Amino acid sequence: MRASGTRFPPWLKKRLPQGGRVQAVRDLIADLGVHTVCQSAHCPNLCECFDRGTATFMILGSVCSRHCRFCAVAKGRPQPLEPDEPERVAEATRRMGLKYVVITSVTRDDLPDGGSAHFADTIRAVRAATAARVEVLTPDFQGDAAAIDRVLAARPTVYNHNVETIPRLYARVRPEADYRRSLALLKRVAAAGVTVAKSGLMVGLGERDDEVCSVLDDLATAGCQMLTIGQYLRPSSAHLAVERFVEPAVFERYREEGLRRGLRWVASGPFVRSSYRAESAFESASSGALSQGDPDDNEGDQSTRPV
Amino acid sequence: MQQNVTMPPLGEDAGNECTVSYWQVEVGDTVAADDPLVEMATDKATFDVPSPLSGKLVKTLVEEDDVVKVGDTIAVIDTEE
Numbered sequence: 001m002r003a004s005g006t007r008f009p010p011w012l013k014k015r016l017p018q019g020g021r022v023q024a025v026r027d028l029i030a031d032l033g034v035h036t037v038c039q040s041a042h043c044p045n046l047c048e049c050f051d052r053g054t055a056t057f058m059i060l061g062s063v064c065s066r067h068c069r070f071c072a073v074a075k076g077r078p079q080p081l082e083p084d085e086p087e088r089v090a091e092a093t094r095r096m097g098l099k100y101v102v103i104t105s106v107t108r109d110d111l112p113d114g115g116s117a118h119f120a121d122t123i124r125a126v127r128a129a130t131a132a133r134v135e136v137l138t139p140d141f142q143g144d145a146a147a148i149d150r151v152l153a154a155r156p157t158v159y160n161h162n163v164e165t166i167p168r169l170y171a172r173v174r175p176e177a178d179y180r181r182s183l184a185l186l187k188r189v190a191a192a193g194v195t196v197a198k199s200g201l202m203v204g205l206g207e208r209d210d211e212v213c214s215v216l217d218d219l220a221t222a223g224c225q226m227l228t229i230g231q232y233l234r235p236s237s238a239h240l241a242v243e244r245f246v247e248p249a250v251f252e253r254y255r256e257e258g259l260r261r262g263l264r265w266v267a268s269g270p271f272v273r274s275s276y277r278a279e280s281a282f283e284s285a286s287s288g289a290l291s292q293g294d295p296d297d298n299e300g301d302q303s304t305r306p307v
Numbered sequence: 308m309q310q311n312v313t314m315p316p317l318g319e320d321a322g323n324e325c326t327v328s329y330w331q332v333e334v335g336d337t338v339a340a341d342d343p344l345v346e347m348a349t350d351k352a353t354f355d356v357p358s359p360l361s362g363k364l365v366k367t368l369v370e371e372d373d374v375v376k377v378g379d380t381i382a383v384i385d386t387e388e
Contacts, residue, residue: 013353015343016317044352047317233351271352 190223
């Protein structure tokens with residue numbers, strides 16, 4: 001039931017784009033039978049991103065083998081892998097004319113390799129069909145180093161893995177995950193030296209500021225270079241409640257704290273999501289104008305800098 | 308000419324419903340195309356829904372706290388053409 005009567009603070013307001021490319025992107029996605037996390041996770045940025053002609057593809061099917069309590073993606077018994085999914089994602093990338101594509105997935109603890117070969121195949125298929133840079137956002141592969149290395153071998157431009165929340169809240173928020181395991185993954189990615197390590201954190205789940213700063217310490221130590229911090233928003237009344245709506249000034253403070261610890265690029269704001277405007281994020285991070293997005297990109301509905 | 312305004316998709320693909328927060332234009336007032344017409348709330352955010360047309364807001368068919376489905380007629384605008 002959507003009519004929860006939730007009242008949001010003024011900074012959690014978006015402007016709906018009028019017409020534009022939203023339906024064309026929806027049609028293309030449906031036509032090719034690819035999944036997007038934008039749709040599966042009920043992302044509030046969906047219309048904005050689709051209108052810009054971008055989307056974040058979700059591979060390894062549409063059903064997740066884990067039961068994270070913040071996430072709207074369908075949970076249960078995953079479907080068999082579709083061998084042509086990498087080609088379809090590549091075709092979607094080509095048809096959309098994307099120069100930068102973000103590929104994420106459901107978690108597949110049921111697969112011996114966690115879906116890592118499929119990830120690598122998808123990166124290679126996109127590269128074969130287009131000139132797009134590829135950012136991946138992977139599950140933790142249960143800490144399997146060979147799986148992580150398999151993805152790294154396909155040389156993604158950016159390798160993202162979200163820690164999602166502070167360690168104290170893992171049992172409640174993502175019970176089948178492990179904070180130290182996620183950090184170890186990021187450390188391995190950073191140490192490989194072939195890509196950029198990126199992570200993401202939600203706030204509003206009951207964490208304290210000092211706990212957020214502790215995570216920033218850990219990420220910097222692990223060699224993570226890029227970070228997104230955004231407001232947790234409950235997808236439905238069946239999911240974890242929002243404990244607080246973090247004010248824009250606090251998001252700004254988190255960003256400064258991250259940069260102070262040596263992270264090269266931090267986006268922190270209410271509607272920031274891990275792949276939101278990922279292309280301009282990567283360009284900022286690699287151009288030396290590291291700490292923030294391009295202010296010209298701000299469409300006025302973001303109280304902090306867009307990614 | 309009087310034209311119906313229908314609820315556009317808000318994009319979250321989460322059931323195609325939202326709740327009316329408030330009308331940003333009063334009945335009888337004029338609105339320009341693309342200016343905010345009504346604020347709607349989903350489970351994740353509030354949205355300014357822009358007017359698809361320029362003209363006079365003749366009638367609103369939904370009120371504050373009503374649940375609206377994508378495609379429902381929510382207002383009538385006289386485009387004065």
